[in-house]
Amino acid sequence: MDVNWNIIGGVLVLVVILIILTIRKNLKEKKKLENLLNNDFKKKEKDDVNAEDSANEK
Incomplete structure (x- = not known):
């Protein structure tokens, strides 16, 4: 039986x-x-708190 090396290589x-x-x-x-x-x-948004403004108190 002869092995066809071209087909095996392909x-x-x-x-x-x-x-x-x-x-x-x-x-x-x-x-x-x-x-x-x-x-x-979701990136957390920064809360810019102004120390002079009392309305920003939490």
């Missing part, structure tokens, strides 16, 4: 390309998710 190249593309897509999605989770919270 399949291996396609598998390596598929793995590389999957890793790249995964890293992009990870970065998007990380940015979403880091920026998802």
Whole structure:
């Protein structure tokens, strides 16, 4: 039985390309998710209190 090394080599190249593309897509999605989770919270607004104004007392 003769092994066709051209077909095996082609399949291996396609598998390596598929793995590389999957890793790249995964890293992009990870970065998007990380940015979403880091920026998802509502930032607390600063209350600028004027010490001279008594209406700002809480």
